[in-house]
Amino acid sequence: MSSSEDPREKLSDAPRHRQTYRDLYDGREPFFPNFLLKEWIIGAMFIVGFLIWVLLNKVGLGSIANPNDSSYIPVPDWYFLFLYQALKYYPGNGEVFGAFLVPVIVTLLLIFLPWIDWSKNRRPFKRPLATASMVLVIIMMSWLTAEAWAQHQAEVGGSAAGGSSSSSSSGLPFAVQHPTSTALMATSMPGYQLFENTCAGCHGQNLEGSVGPELRGIGNVASSSQLLPVITKGFPPNMPPGGGLTNKSQLQQIADWLSQQKQK
Amino acid sequence: MIKRTYDWIDERLNITPLWRDIADHEVPAHVNPATKMSAFVYCFGGLTFLIIVTQILSGMFLSMYYVPDINNAYYSVQYITNQVLLGNVVRGMHFWGASLTIIMVFLHMLRVFFTGAYKAPRELNWVVGVLLFFIVLAFGFTGYLLPWDQKAYWATSVGAQIAEQVPVLGPYIRLLLVGGSTVGALTLTRFFAIHVFFLPAALLVLLGAHFLMIRKAGIAGPM
Ligand code: HEM
Numbered sequence: 424m425s426s427s428e429d430p431r432e433k434l435s436d437a438p439r440h441r442q443t444y445r446d447l448y449d450g451r452e453p454f455f456p457n458f459l460l461k462e463w464i465i466g467a468m469f470i471v472g473f474l475i476w477v478l479l480n481k482v483g484l485g486s487i488a489n490p491n492d493s494s495y496i497p498v499p500d501w502y503f504l505f506l507y508q509a510l511k512y513y514p515g516n517g518e519v520f521g522a523f524l525v526p527v528i529v530t531l532l533l534i535f536l537p538w539i540d541w542s543k544n545r546r547p548f549k550r551p552l553a554t555a556s557m558v559l560v561i562i563m564m565s566w567l568t569a570e571a572w573a574q575h576q577a578e579v580g581g582s583a584a585g586g587s588s589s590s591s592s593s594g595l596p597f598a599v600q601h602p603t604s605t606a607l608m609a610t611s612m613p614g615y616q617l618f619e620n621t622c623a624g625c626h627g628q629n630l631e632g633s634v635g636p637e638l639r640g641i642g643n644v645a646s647s648s649q650l651l652p653v654i655t656k657g658f659p660p661n662m663p664p665g666g667g668l669t670n671k672s673q674l675q676q677i678a679d680w681l682s683q684q685k686q687k
Numbered sequence: 688m689i690k691r692t693y694d695w696i697d698e699r700l701n702i703t704p705l706w707r708d709i710a711d712h713e714v715p716a717h718v719n720p721a722t723k724m725s726a727f728v729y730c731f732g733g734l735t736f737l738i739i740v741t742q743i744l745s746g747m748f749l750s751m752y753y754v755p756d757i758n759n760a761y762y763s764v765q766y767i768t769n770q771v772l773l774g775n776v777v778r779g780m781h782f783w784g785a786s787l788t789i790i791m792v793f794l795h796m797l798r799v800f801f802t803g804a805y806k807a808p809r810e811l812n813w814v815v816g817v818l819l820f821f822i823v824l825a826f827g828f829t830g831y832l833l834p835w836d837q838k839a840y841w842a843t844s845v846g847a848q849i850a851e852q853v854p855v856l857g858p859y860i861r862l863l864l865v866g867g868s869t870v871g872a873l874t875l876t877r878f879f880a881i882h883v884f885f886l887p888a889a890l891l892v893l894l895g896a897h898f899l900m901i902r903k904a905g906i907a908g909p910m
Pocket residue numbers: 728729730731732733735736739792795796798799804805809812813814815816817818819820823894897901905906907
């Protein structure tokens with residue numbers, strides 16, 4: 424074979440290397456099918472990962488809704504926890520502020536962001552105020568979510584430790600056994616009047632419960648010293664700390680009276 | 688055969704320019720994860736859309752068995768979970784997909800925020816995006832009640848209680864949501880209607896606007 428027939432022989436005017444696709448490619452490409460196929464690779468991995476998660480994590484179903492069981496400890500889905508937790512810090516009238524004013528302001532800030540952060544700068548470090556605010560918001564939301572979850576776990580755990588038979592039906596730290604006798608006891612104690620004025624709106628004039636749970640027979644399962652911290656802490660946002668009372672001796676009187684409610 | 692059918696339709700309706708516009712527009716290098724791995728943050732919007740599509744599909748299958756009334760809702764969900772072929776998987780997809788949608792929307796919003804992509808000329812699309820965000824949250828809120836278990840019931844009761852705190856309008860908002868004095872039969876039917884008719888309609892309209900605006904303004908340039 425003569426050398427001139429060797430196919431590897433360089434032709435005089437041919438480029439030294441064939442230009443590869445890589446050399447021509449500057450990253451720009453048509454949306455379909457080129458780009459979408461690549462995005463679909465990410466999409467496919469995303470869907471497969473999602474399906475594996477779904478198969479490994481069965482979804483449960485609690486017990487059927489019971490509108491009469493107001494002792495159930497409510498909890499929103501995880502992505503609302505930060506809001507739920509934020510509301511706990513606005514007891515009493517502050518709830519208007521927490522449930523309305525703050526969310527409205529935040530929403531408006533979000534919607535009008537392009538006109539608030541109006542400069543032409545796009546780099547995060549060239550607009551430190553916007554960037555710092557968003558980072559702060561993310562940290563706050565994460566913290567509130569974690570805090571809400573920890574508090575919820577503590578409440579649910581507390582009710583289990585208190586001897587509640589079914590953790591899903593009773594949110595009370597003390598199990599109350601719906602006694603058959605309904606008469607109030609020890610109504611001459613000072614705690615009685617305090618209860619009627621402050622707590623009865625939710626727990627009922629005769630402890631029968633309405634917004635808050637029934638408290639008849641609470642004295643059978645809890646002592647005054649056990650009740651005091653529970654009342655003082657409350658169950659925000661459903662029950663404000665101390666039921667709205669802050670006076671320590673009044674709270675003590677209510678706890679004393681409640682511990683005498685030993686209806687059978 | 689397929690080509691002849693296509694040509695036949697195209698001659699009459701001239702559909703080629705419609706999809707050609709979408710197919711041929713150039714995608715810049717800085718959003719292409721094939722050129723730079725870190726560009727995957729630009730996929731978050733597309734992934735949100737993908738997971739929303741699976742939500743719509745799994746939701747359609749769930750609605751074949753779900754019964755929106757207080758006597759049957761719980762048992763129909765129980766039936767889907769325990770009896771229907773692959774029912775637990777479809778319910779699992781819809782349940783976990785809800786959380787994933789929220790996560791992806793949030794990540795997408797953060798991408799847009801930190802790349803400053805909401806600035807002129809894309810302000811309107813940011814506003815549409817914020818509305819989409821609230822629609823997605825509303826899907827979560829209304830969907831949470833539908834299984835009608837204790838968790839569902841009491842979370843909605845508290846939600847309604849919180850809505851009532853709004854000054855002046857509070858009681859009306861609560862009534863609009865709940866449909867009566869307590870969470871009950873009327874609440875379930877209206878949450879169902881909102882979840883499967885009102886919100887999807889709003890979502891699709893807004894998504895249409897969102898995508899149209901992306902096509903018009905183009906994706907924001909490199910940083
Ligand atoms: C239902 C949820 C949403 C879907 C399916 C969606 C989808 C998309 C897609 C596919 C893009 C193209 C670029 C990308 O993928 O990053 C995009 C861009 C954009 N989105 Fe969304 N989006 C949603 C929600 C939002 C939200 C909540 C916001 C902001 C509050 C938002 C604001 C924007 C803006 C401003 C652009 C243009 C960004 C640019 O030009 O670089 N979107 N969206």
